[in-house]
Amino acid sequence: MTHPRTLASPPPTTLPIHILNYKTPHLHSSTLSPHLNLRPPPRLTYAPPPSSSAASKTMSTEAALDHDTLLKQKRILRTKVKSDLKSMDPAQRAQEDIAIQKIVLEAPWYKSCKGLCAYISCSSLREVDTSNLLSDVLQTTNQDGHSLMGRKLYVPRVEDKNRHMRMLKISSVDDLIANSMNILEPNPVDADGNEREDVMLANDPVDMFILPGLAFDKSGRRLGRGGGYYDTLLMNYQNLAKERGWKQPLLIALSYSVQILDENVIPVAPYDIPIDALVSPSGLILIRQTAFERCQ
Numbered sequence: 001m002t003h004p005r006t007l008a009s010p011p012p013t014t015l016p017i018h019i020l021n022y023k024t025p026h027l028h029s030s031t032l033s034p035h036l037n038l039r040p041p042p043r044l045t046y047a048p049p050p051s052s053s054a055a056s057k058t059m060s061t062e063a064a065l066d067h068d069t070l071l072k073q074k075r076i077l078r079t080k081v082k083s084d085l086k087s088m089d090p091a092q093r094a095q096e097d098i099a100i101q102k103i104v105l106e107a108p109w110y111k112s113c114k115g116l117c118a119y120i121s122c123s124s125l126r127e128v129d130t131s132n133l134l135s136d137v138l139q140t141t142n143q144d145g146h147s148l149m150g151r152k153l154y155v156p157r158v159e160d161k162n163r164h165m166r167m168l169k170i171s172s173v174d175d176l177i178a179n180s181m182n183i184l185e186p187n188p189v190d191a192d193g194n195e196r197e198d199v200m201l202a203n204d205p206v207d208m209f210i211l212p213g214l215a216f217d218k219s220g221r222r223l224g225r226g227g228g229y230y231d232t233l234l235m236n237y238q239n240l241a242k243e244r245g246w247k248q249p250l251l252i253a254l255s256y257s258v259q260i261l262d263e264n265v266i267p268v269a270p271y272d273i274p275i276d277a278l279v280s281p282s283g284l285i286l287i288r289q290t291a292f293e294r295c296q
């Protein structure tokens with residue numbers, strides 16, 4: 001079911017929800033995209049490496065070559081999507097930023113959420129803007145001046161280049177400072193010298209992750225920026241939730257229209273964590289069962 005509408009029109013108040021059949025992501029892509037000058041990736045047969053640096057030492061030569069091929073395919077696709085994002089009309093981008101955030105802000109699954117992890121968008125990376133969402137989560141009083149129950153917000157902090165990222169709790173955008181990549185991040189300690197809460201050490205679960213990415217498809221595939229930070233953190237958080245008997249967090253990505261690619265174009269490895277739903281300027285796209293159950 002699709003609900004086409006022009007981007008010039010304001011986002012609808014009744015949000016369109018695209019219902020799709022969830023398909024288990026495959027380990028390889030076998031179709032040629034008409035849009036991309038990419039060769040179909042070969043069948044990949046490797047197991048996930050225990051760590052990227054250890055990959056070539058622990059995998060067979062054939063598996064290591066397959067893994068290298070997959071990483072190369074991802075790099076080619078990233079270059080293509082970055083170029084498409086660069087060519088995007090700024091007015092269109094601004095409109096899509098507003099539409100995407102409005103969809104989230106008005107959604108019951110967002111309004112009822114008590115804790116979430118979200119990215120701090122970086123305009124030079126041409127990521128979907130999250131500033132309105134962050135202001136909303138961090139606001140402590142409503143329009144009538146009544147105090148609101150604080151929702152816990154955790155944001156990323158890269159700890160090292162070995163896929164180690166933490167999600168730390170912030171209570172204000174003033175808690176953020178630009179890192180070497182020019183992305184705003186929290187310091188590990190707050191202004192009072194107290195350690196910020198790490199989502200992995202919190203007593204309560206988060207309801208959702210709002211995810212960035214370079215490209216997505218409607219079967220749940222997500223192409224990140226190549227650091228392996230999110231796949232690693234999501235895997236660890238999913239394991240933690242399982243151990244504690246918590247509901248798994250909803251994994252929701254935000255995407256400009258040009259970032260949604262045909263199915264099977266995005267190469268995926270066994271360690272790539274699929275998303276549950278996708279918010280594009282034209283609506284919420286439900287992908288996995290958990291999103292059908294919690295977002296309708």
Ligand SMILES: Nc1nc2c(c(=O)[nH]1)N(C=O)[C@@H](CNc1ccc(C(=O)N[C@@H](CCC(=O)O)C(=O)O)cc1)CN2
Nearest residue numbers: 119120121122127156158165181183212225227229230
């Ligand atoms: N806003 C935001 N914060 C985030 C992420 C993200 O994707 N977006 N991350 C998600 O992991 C982590 C940081 N990872 C990053 C990985 C690469 C680049 C980056 O600037 N990449 C350049 C290419 C650099 C190169 O090829 O040498 C680029 O994408 O153009 C930035 C952040 C944590 N914080």
Ligand SMILES: Nc1ncnc2c1ncn2[C@@H]1O[C@H](COP(=O)(O)OP(=O)(O)OP(=O)(O)O)[C@@H](O)[C@H]1O
Nearest residue numbers: 049050051052223224225226227228229230231271
């Ligand atoms: N769970 C994991 N276990 C082992 N290695 C991993 C894992 N996740 C990612 N990696 C490694 O991290 C590197 C980057 O992976 P990849 O290109 O898939 O990142 P990405 O999905 O774009 O990044 P992100 O997860 O931050 O969005 C690769 O060398 C990959 O093998």
